[in-house]
Amino acid sequence: MKSSKILLATALLTFAAAGNALAFHEGGVAYCDGCHTMHNSSGNKAMSGGRNTGLTGWNAAGKASTTQFQGNAFLLQGSDDSSTCLNCHAANDAAPTGYHVMTFPAPAVNAAAPVERTPGGDFAWLTQTFPKAGYAAQSIGERHGHNVVAQDYGLLADATLTVAPGGQYDAKSLSCASCHDPHSRARIVDTNGTIAYAKPGQKVLPIGNSGSYGAQPDANEAVGVYRLLGGANYSQMSYSNPLPFNADPPVAVAPSTYNRSEATTDTRVAYGQGMSEWCSNCHRAIHNNNTNASNTALIHPAGNGAKLTAAANDLAGNATGTTIANLYNAYKTSGDLTGSQTTSYTSLVPYEEGTGVIATLAGHADNTGTQTAGPTTGSENVMCLSCHRAHASGFNSMTRWNNNSEFLTVGGAYPDYAAAAGTDALKNSNGMNQAIYQAAMYDRPATQFAYDQRSLCNKCHAKD
Amino acid sequence: MKRHRRMKFPFQHKLSSVAVTVMLSVLLLSGIAEAKLDYLYNLSNFNGAIASSWVNFGIDRQQKEIYVINPADQSVDVFNNTGLVVHSFGDEGQYGSIRGLALDESGSIYLLSNSINQYKVFIADFRGELNGVLKLEGLSPLFTEDFRPDRIFCQKGHLYLVDTQRFKLLVTDLRGHFEDGFEFASIIGVNAKKRSDYDIRGLTMDEDGTMIFTIPVQSLVYLITPDKKLNTFGRRGSSPGKFNVVGGVAVDDKGFLYVADTLRCVIMVFNRNDDFKFLGEYGYRGFDPGNLIAPMEIAVAGDLLYVSQSASRGVSVYRISRD
Numbered sequence A: 001m002k003s004s005k006i007l008l009a010t011a012l013l014t015f016a017a018a019g020n021a022l023a024f025h026e027g028g029v030a031y032c033d034g035c036h037t038m039h040n041s042s043g044n045k046a047m048s049g050g051r052n053t054g055l056t057g058w059n060a061a062g063k064a065s066t067t068q069f070q071g072n073a074f075l076l077q078g079s080d081d082s083s084t085c086l087n088c089h090a091a092n093d094a095a096p097t098g099y100h101v102m103t104f105p106a107p108a109v110n111a112a113a114p115v116e117r118t119p120g121g122d123f124a125w126l127t128q129t130f131p132k133a134g135y136a137a138q139s140i141g142e143r144h145g146h147n148v149v150a151q152d153y154g155l156l157a158d159a160t161l162t163v164a165p166g167g168q169y170d171a172k173s174l175s176c177a178s179c180h181d182p183h184s185r186a187r188i189v190d191t192n193g194t195i196a197y198a199k200p201g202q203k204v205l206p207i208g209n210s211g212s213y214g215a216q217p218d219a220n221e222a223v224g225v226y227r228l229l230g231g232a233n234y235s236q237m238s239y240s241n242p243l244p245f246n247a248d249p250p251v252a253v254a255p256s257t258y259n260r261s262e263a264t265t266d267t268r269v270a271y272g273q274g275m276s277e278w279c280s281n282c283h284r285a286i287h288n289n290n291t292n293a294s295n296t297a298l299i300h301p302a303g304n305g306a307k308l309t310a311a312a313n314d315l316a317g318n319a320t321g322t323t324i325a326n327l328y329n330a331y332k333t334s335g336d337l338t339g340s341q342t343t344s345y346t347s348l349v350p351y352e353e354g355t356g357v358i359a360t361l362a363g364h365a366d367n368t369g370t371q372t373a374g375p376t377t378g379s380e381n382v383m384c385l386s387c388h389r390a391h392a393s394g395f396n397s398m399t400r401w402n403n404n405s406e407f408l409t410v411g412g413a414y415p416d417y418a419a420a421a422g423t424d425a426l427k428n429s430n431g432m433n434q435a436i437y438q439a440a441m442y443d444r445p446a447t448q449f450a451y452d453q454r455s456l457c458n459k460c461h462a463k464d
Numbered sequence B: 001m002k003r004h005r006r007m008k009f010p011f012q013h014k015l016s017s018v019a020v021t022v023m024l025s026v027l028l029l030s031g032i033a034e035a036k037l038d039y040l041y042n043l044s045n046f047n048g049a050i051a052s053s054w055v056n057f058g059i060d061r062q063q064k065e066i067y068v069i070n071p072a073d074q075s076v077d078v079f080n081n082t083g084l085v086v087h088s089f090g091d092e093g094q095y096g097s098i099r100g101l102a103l104d105e106s107g108s109i110y111l112l113s114n115s116i117n118q119y120k121v122f123i124a125d126f127r128g129e130l131n132g133v134l135k136l137e138g139l140s141p142l143f144t145e146d147f148r149p150d151r152i153f154c155q156k157g158h159l160y161l162v163d164t165q166r167f168k169l170l171v172t173d174l175r176g177h178f179e180d181g182f183e184f185a186s187i188i189g190v191n192a193k194k195r196s197d198y199d200i201r202g203l204t205m206d207e208d209g210t211m212i213f214t215i216p217v218q219s220l221v222y223l224i225t226p227d228k229k230l231n232t233f234g235r236r237g238s239s240p241g242k243f244n245v246v247g248g249v250a251v252d253d254k255g256f257l258y259v260a261d262t263l264r265c266v267i268m269v270f271n272r273n274d275d276f277k278f279l280g281e282y283g284y285r286g287f288d289p290g291n292l293i294a295p296m297e298i299a300v301a302g303d304l305l306y307v308s309q310s311a312s313r314g315v316s317v318y319r320i321s322r323d
Helices: A004-022 A081-089 A123-127 A275-279 A325-332 A360-366 A433-438 B017-032 B192-198
Strands: A186-188 A195-197 A207-209 A222-224 A251-253 A270-273 B035-042 B056-060 B065-069 B075-079 B085-089 B099-103 B108-114 B119-124 B128-134 B153-154 B158-163 B168-173 B177-183 B203-205 B209-217 B221-226 B229-233 B246-251 B258-259 B266-271 B279-282 B299-301 B304-308 B315-323
Touching: A004 B229, A123 B108, A251 A360, A270 A360, B017 B279, B035 B266, B035 B279, B056 B299, B065 B099, B065 B299, B108 B153, B153 B203, B177 B304, B203 B246, B209 B246, B221 B246
Parallel strands: A207 A222, B099 B153, B246 B299
Antiparallel strands: A186 A195, A186 A222, A251 A270, B035 B315, B056 B065, B065 B075, B075 B085, B099 B108, B108 B119, B119 B128, B153 B158, B158 B168, B168 B177, B203 B209, B209 B221, B221 B229, B246 B258, B258 B266, B266 B279, B299 B304, B304 B315
16 A cells, blocks of 8 residues: 555655656757648648748748648748747847747837847847947948858848858858757767767667767667757758768756856856867868967867967067966956966857766756856867857857957946947947947946956966 | 437436536537637738838727837837738837737736846836836835846736746736745746746736746646636647647637747637637638738737737737627
């Protein structure tokens, strides 16, 4: 009798827990009709209603049916890949919220800022073209990020960079699914971050949970890869990349609440390894995995081999007297090199830790301000995301800070397009009003920086 | 000719004839309750339909006017019940980032302005001209710290401010004096470790102060009464009456509840007085008049239903026919 009561209680608890286990992706492919319509029919009516193929910048390839039993391309319910994603991931929010990666509708330029603060950035920055100001030319929205095409949300193809820089990926085909595999088969199968794939002739653990927040695989189940990023040999149905993916997804861990203002504490994503190698799936010629010891590959190194232990000028007459890591740890603001390793981290200049060990990364993923230590192990490396955001930012080339002018702060305040003509505040504003500029810096107060703060390239290079 | 078999009610022999009569009457009455939607037009000015995406609404029930808040330019447009704009205000930025709007019975307008760092409730007259800022008084610590409301409603002399991020509801009188307030995360069973699975999308308030909202990841509509009792309904799926990506929600005074599905591009109608029985769905994805693209916010004023959409498709208006 006693055991049956326990069984009953267990069953009830299991049922209750199951009732809450409703998240959509859970590290892998979601339920099919969350995005697709099998027959383009529901209640004996068509479900997918085509798309506006006359829209400028729209990739008109593929079927756009309004007829019952003749669905859209890939049987999608949305107008296109990205519009389907943004049905959930775009929102008209007042503040950063959950899994939202785009403020929609986008605010009027300089009236309000996009509100989402995910580490990847808010796609609404793509719609924000800031006027010419001082030193900088007009900061065109198109230059603020990855121009994913999403017809229902007003996002059009990049008209300038028509193929991926360093690669051949067609800009008209760029979508959320270009980077994120909505049917993600890639999975982490051990606690060291080893990635495996389900494929014919091979048996791997099933995906039981998201792998973005530090959950670890066990003997029975794997976890998904970071952010469902496409794995090696990932091939979109909607576009056949002339440079098929050849790199595994990176290993990283984000805090479970990651879309948030960084006014008081940073959102620290613990990047592990493989980010730049993965970016090179499309931007292959940009990628340089190694430190530039022989001074031959004259582009900025980024990748697993680009260690922060690389030699650097010690600013005392020795061109190779210290390391990038030491400068990172010493640098606080322009002119202030009194920092220490225990408090030197900033999410404006993140780096990879050079490890795939999930537990280590989970211990560093944080939004409470308790994980502030900078590089210390010698395995850390620079990566693409050290300078760029993955989705979009307020600045050209989707950098985390403004590289269009000398100063990030002027006289202890952020620059301001509304400042008087001829002032440094205006000249350095990138055409952004002060409140918008601060939003683009993820709400950090200007007081976190020097009275006249220069580029955050100096976090590693200390030239200021 | 095929004879219809006479249906025998289960356990009929154990029920009194009165009870059976009552039950059948209830079934019969609930069976005839219907609400249908017929597309009328899109909200327009004198040049034609107005393009907009995912605007928010405020309702003047007395004048049967709809107030449309466009977050893209912070303006408020007022439309009469023929769908024509009759007035506009707020486009000079005097109210900041307007998130919501409510009207009291005297016609005063309460504008909730919310940025990441602060919020204010402005009071404006019927022309939209600023009369002052509502001073909230007597608040408990629950609402003096970490409270950023993003929705506002006014019902029967009470103002309701809802913080959907922190799951807090504050009730004041029309002068801003605290009346009630509570946190509802525990009521709906928010899992802190999976907080993002509980993002509220649509939210409305009925005349009695019952808060009604949708959470897409849970595929549920939640109803929390003023005495904190919870009811939910909804099933995940893509067939009629099910929730795929559930969005806005609205309620009328006849007991019908309207739910937008952003992915399926339909407005579903449910009978609140009949265990949320599904009565039908309208719209469907497409570019023809009456079709919808990613519907989000919805509102009911009188016998008109307003639906905001993406893709600059503006606000579609449907007539509600109730039987």
